[in-house]
Amino acid sequence: MTELTSLKYLTGFGNQHSSEAVPGALPIGRNSPQRASHGLYAELLSGSAFTAPRAQNQRTWLYRRQPAAVVGGYQPLAHALWKSGAAAGESAPPDPLRWGPTPLQGEGDFVDGLRSYAVNGEVGVGGMGALAYVATRAMGRRALVNADAEMLLVPQQGRLLITTELGRLEVAPGFIALLPRGMAFKVDPLDVPARGYVCENHGASFRLPELGPIGSNGLANPRDFEAPVAWYEQEAGEYEIVKRHGGQLWRATQSHSPFDVVAWHGNLVPCRYDLARFMTINTVSFDHPDPSIFTVLTSPSDTPGWANVDFVIFPPRWMVAEDTFRPPWYHRNVMSEFMGLVLGQYDAKPEGFKPGGASLHNSYVPHGPDAEAFDKASNADLKPHKLEATLAFMFETRWLLKPTSWALHDAPLESNYADCWQGLKDEFKA
Known part of the structure; x- marks a missing residue:
């Protein structure tokens, strides 16, 4: 896999990572100083309740140019094919079902190209959705925030460049990408058209399985998961924010990029993994x-x-x-x-x-x-x-x-x- 020359990675699943794109942007000894350095704002992104046990507690501190709260009002956004929760599915006979390859058709980005195969559970309670995606163009000045679920991407055709608030990931077929709930990201195909699968997880966050009698080694090793280093977008201009919230899509505009995090530390991070x-x-x-x-x-x-x-x-x-x-x-x-x-x-x-x-x-x-x-x-x-x-x-x-x-x-x-x-x-x- 040929990586973009500017992309670097931190290793370890569930680790407490830290990264800064500008020296001195990450505060030492405290999370929210009275004045963050370089004129930045401190913001906490929580992936679990504050009082969750330490081993399950997920959160990351972001030091960014403007808080995520600086965004315009949201309006409904129609999407005919992205569904969530069992109520959005149809009754089907107890037969085995199989589909041929998802057609590589349409002129749309990753969000436009999402379509749900099957759903269960209820948003805010648990369950999952199995989706396909087809992307024929970049998202550009558009970002997605899924407040309902974390998203597991499984590329099948075409490399992806995934930009997140914490940095960028290049993901090719044979890799997966895990994107935390509530974090802004965008997906740009490096090869067009790009196609793959998505698991939308409405339940407990993904983790490595217990190994039991297997012992301390085997299956997926934590050290092989890679998180991005801090990176922020310097180009000015408006962004469209698409938000998945309550099983519905919403859109708003803001005057700046959501990818403006200059430094961060924590264990709620996007990551990629080479299945090989x-x-x-x-x-x-x-x-x-x-x-x-x-x-x-x-x-x-x-x-x-x-x-x-x-x-x-x-x-x-x-x-x-x-x-x-x-x-x-x-x-x-x-x-x-x-x-x-x-x-x-x-x-x-x-x-x-x-x-x-x-x-x-x-x-x-x-x-x-x-x-x-x-x-x-x-x-x-x-x-x-x-x-x-x-x-x-x-x-x-x-x-x-x-x-x-x-x-x-x-x-x-x-x-x-x-x-x-x-x-x-x-x-x-x-």
Whole structure:
């Protein structure tokens, strides 16, 4: 990945970071001095309640040229395809659903190009939304603030330059970006058109999963997450602020850039992660393990083990299990599974599942390998082999995901998806 020469990064997930674009802009020994240096304003951005336990407390102090409060009045902004909460979804039969790649059409920026596949929960309470984006131009003098949810971006095609209040991130396919709730950002495609996926998380903030018997090392290592260094925009002029608030979009204008933070310190930070650094755990004996061993990030719920949403990946890895059906087994899961494919071929679906596409298997909807994958895996010579040039992911949630009107009526929904299992015959021999 070729980085912009001016971009630098701080490392560590959940770490207390500090950065300044101008020497001396960061106060020492106090957070809010009577007069901040360089004529700056001190502002606190909280990602948790003030009294949250220290280990879960999230906040960052910003030292900026003008406070975020300096903004005009908001007016409603129409957006037909970005939906939030179960009430915005439609009833769907208990069938498996699959979509072809999101069409690379339209002349819009990242905000214009967002469209929701499926939603659950309730804004302000919990739940998630699974979205696609297509961006064919930069956001320019436009910024997005999602006060309802943090956003996990999974690029599938085209690099992105993400500008946030704390600095800039370059994110390519194979990387993810995690953007905190309430923080202004904009997304500019470095390659046009750009396409990918978004998880809008309305529940507890994403964190690294506990490792349990795995021990102290494995899966996603905290040191591999990268936060931006302080950077501020010097160009003067108006900005449009688009705000997601209460499940609706609003817009206002302000006379200055929201990316005017000269220094900051805290642990509520945007970050990127290279999925190639994920330390995959797999069996070295027999049986296909649960997909939970591929969890990168988790948003827990009030019931231990039942996540509000898990972000799970299926990366390149060695397959060595003996006397084992190596692809995922047929199953009905209490959790609902939304899947996307970044590149290559998913081993359980050699037929039909394409990069840029998606699938939804809701709670207790039966699914598993198609007939082609079953036949191939059942008769394979079980020598060690490596799955290469592939990257699939899953947003897994404890609640039913309700497809949107766009997903059911306008997106490239495959009406014959369930046919991929019709070739599985009754081979029982008494």
